[in-house]
Amino acid sequence: MRQPPVDYIARTREQYSALGHPVYKWVKNEDTPPFVKPKGEPSSWRVGLVASGGIYAVGQPAFHFKDDTSFRAIASDIDRGDLRVTHFAYDLTDARNDPNVVLPLDPLQRLAAAGGIGEVGPSAYTFMGGIYSSRKVRDQLAPAIADRLVSDEVDVALMVPV
Amino acid sequence: MGLIAREVEGRGIATVSLSSALSITASVNPPRGVYTDYPLGRTAGKPHDPASQDAIVRAAIDVLATASTPGTIRELDLHWSENDAWKDGVMRPQGGGEKAEDDRAERTDVPQYQFDADREAVDPACPTCFVP
Known part of the structure; x- marks a missing residue:
């Protein structure tokens, strides 16, 4: 039988309450988000990729679990066998088995090969979500990642949280 | 991630955010x-x-190409399994015990490697690492 989507905000409230933690204050934006129309056809787009699943590459330090606001650039043509995944808050089984479930490089490459997009950006940008401070995300991490995407001259960006 | 999407969009790059947590995404409102x-x-x-992976990425590109309303969330007709019983245990105490347990890993500032060998392979200079 089908059930409605899991209400993670309500379940977090219940879990924190049961654990004796104070109520987590989720970000709630009631304003209209910024919105730009991409230029040209999808077949011409360079597509950027940003993922918060805790993906790193062999040779890079892994993320730590205490409000780590650092991020990594991972070459989009990386040998997939060099991808690693670490995160404190979700079941990593499938992500470690096939990193495409949190970093969809192969589906983007297939779409590019089929002409559905122009190309994948030179790098994917990865960090470890679950950063408790939304202020640090908004004021530090977001502008730094945006700088990279602007520098890569991507036309659009695919954002992949977990 | 929605906060980052808003920042990137504000710089003139159109974004689409995947989600498996509808309540959180709707609240952040990317x-x-x-x-x-x-x-x-x-x-x-x-x-x-590849079928589910390609369907999701293709839908994301289509939303970028066609959505004209800020805050549009397209819900895909994809399901994890034959039924939704997996939802019963999400963030809820397992095994019928009365005491809730925190099933998340301890918060520590030590890097958490997937394999021990990864620690040995690290380039300390790491030109691809960014600390904002």
Whole structure:
């Protein structure tokens, strides 16, 4: 039988309450988000990729679990066998088995090969979500990642949280 | 991630955010979203299943190409399994015990490597690491 989507905000409230933690204050934006129309056809787009699943590459330090606001650039043509995944808050089984479930490089490459997009950006940008401070995300991490995407001259960006 | 999407969009780059947590995505209200009703940690599809992975990425590109309303979230008709019983245990105490347990890893500032060998392979200079 089908059930409605899991209400993670309500379940977090219940879990924190049961654990004796104070109520987590989720970000709630009631304003209209910024919105730009991409230029040209999808077949011409360079597509950027940003993922918060805790993906790193062999040779890079892994993320730590205490409000780590650092991020990594991972070459989009990386040998997939060099991808690693670490995160404190979700079941990593499938992500470690096939990193495409949190970093969809192969589906983007297939779409590019089929002409559905122009190309994948030179790098994917990865960090470890679950950063408790939304202020640090908004004021530090977001502008730094945006700088990279602007520098890569991507036309659009695919954002992949977990 | 929605906060980052808003920042990137504000710089003139159109974004689409995948999601498997509809309530959180709706609350953060990114410019565009694509919702898939999967357990967390598989936002971009099932492992070694190009059909679901391609369907999600194609839908994301289509939303970028066609959505004209800020805050649009497209809900995909994809399901994790034959039924939704997996939802029963999400963030709820397992095994019928009365005491809730925190099933998340301890918060520590020590890097958490997937394999011990990864620690030995680290380039301390790491030109691809960014600390904002």
